[in-house]
Amino acid sequence: MISTQAIGEHQKLRTSPTTEPMPHHQVMQNMDRNACSLVVCGPAEPGLPGRDGKDGIQGPKGDMGAQGIAGPRGIVGPPGRMGPIGPEGEKGSQGVQGEKGDVGEMGPRGIRGLQGPPGSPGPAGAKGDRGPQGEKGVTGETGPMGAPGAPGPQGRTGTPGPKGDNGSVGEKGAKGEVGDRGLQGSTGMPGPMGKTGSPGLQGMKGSIGEKGTKGDSGLSEVNLMKQQVSALQGQLTMLQASLAKFQKVAAFPSGQIVGNKAFVTSGYEGNFDDLRQRCLQAGGQLASPRNAAENAAIQQIVILHKNAVFLGINDIQTEGRFKHLNGEPITYSNWQQGEPNNDKGKENCVEIFVNGKWNDRSCGETRLILCEF
Known part of the structure; x- marks a missing residue:
């Protein structure tokens, strides 16, 4: 028995001037829903226009179709505004120390840093062995004469020096006045022999005098005189050398x-x-x-x-x-x-x-x- 609703839908499909022809698969779906639609097996004659169907009952919602193929990815939109900074989270617990990783390759050498301040001097080392004596250097120029130093304290009195040489003989003084005759002195040294005078007249033979006492020999006095003269000559020579x-x-x-x-x-x-x-x-x-x-x-x-x-x-x-x-x-x-x-x-x-x-x-x-x- 064909329901009124099915007939109405069929007429609507055929006679609605404002409705496009229903696709074949949709007709088949309607045929599946209502067995009565199988009666329609050919085109019907145009009938009277049906109602607009606004007062019809809304059918049940169909099942959701399968998801279609994803379309192409759209263009990335501009970044959004940065949101406000959230509150600082609590410090997490320290994780378990991981295993030591493999030693990585040595990186490139870094730029040399600035020289650091000098360190404190270390302790003095042990005294080294004495090195070999170097070659004698060139004699330097004599330096300028230094300023005279302060006078030193007076030294001790030295020992007396050796006796000096006798002084030179002074000039002969003027002849003095004749004094009173003194006592007869001892016989002096004989003077030099004078020149032989002319022979005088032979005198008369005198009387024989008394025999005198034997006198001392004059040889020792002559030798003493010679020694004194020699000493004076030596002293004179020394004086002349000293004077020169x-x-x-x-x-x-x-x-x-x-x-x-x-x-x-x-x-x-x-x-x-x-x-x-x-x-x-x-x-x-x-x-x-x-x-x-x-x-x-x-x-x-x-x-x-x-x-x-x-x-x-x-x-x-x-x-x-x-x-x-x-x-x-x-x-x-x-x-x-x-x-x-x-x-x-x-x-x-x-x-x-x-x-x-x-x-x-x-x-x-x-x-x-x-x-x-």
Whole structure:
């Protein structure tokens, strides 16, 4: 039996001028829903227009169809505004320490950092062994003369010096008035024999006088006189030598006198042989100190002229045996530490520095002349 609803829907499908023809699959679905629709097996004749179906009952909702194929992904929209910062969460519990990872490859070397501040000095190390003695350096130039020091305290009174030579004989004084005749003195020394006079007339023979007492022999008095004359001549020679020496010293204001020695310089410079010859020509010799006092006097001249001098000392004849120019071995010396060393086998002469110390030096070097009288 065909329901009224089915007939109405069928007519609606056929006669509604405003409705498009129903697809074939939808007709088949309607046929499945209502068995009565199977009666329709061909096109019907057009009938009267049906109602608009607005007053029809809404059918049941169909089942949801299967999900379609996903469409293409749309363009990413602009980022949204940043939301407000949420409250800080509580600190989570410490996780279990993981296993140690493999050592990674060494990264590139970083830029060198700034130098740090110097560390505190470490403790002093142990004293090292003494190194070998270095080669002798070149003698430096003499430094400028220092300012004179404060006067030292007065020294002790020295021992009395040796007795000086007798002074020279003074000029003869004026003849005095004749005095009263004194008592007859002892017989004087016989004077020199005069020239033989012309023979006089022979006199008359006198009376024989009394025999006198035997007198003393005059031979001893003559010998004593000769000895006194010889001593005076020796003293005169010494006085003349001393006078010549002091005349030479007076010509050199920078000289120094120690005892019976005088050390002088003219400022001339030359090698050892040249200086020795010049001192001999002047009547002296190269300065050769025999004690500390003479060495100090030579040192003062070296300081004044700011130049080292050659001494009259060498070991030219025998290496290492230093002697004075007269061949006597030296008994006093004031060597610089480490000297003499005969550097390069060419140092046979001796020089003295401003500090008073000695050093062996090549005789061909040029030094200040310093003579001893």
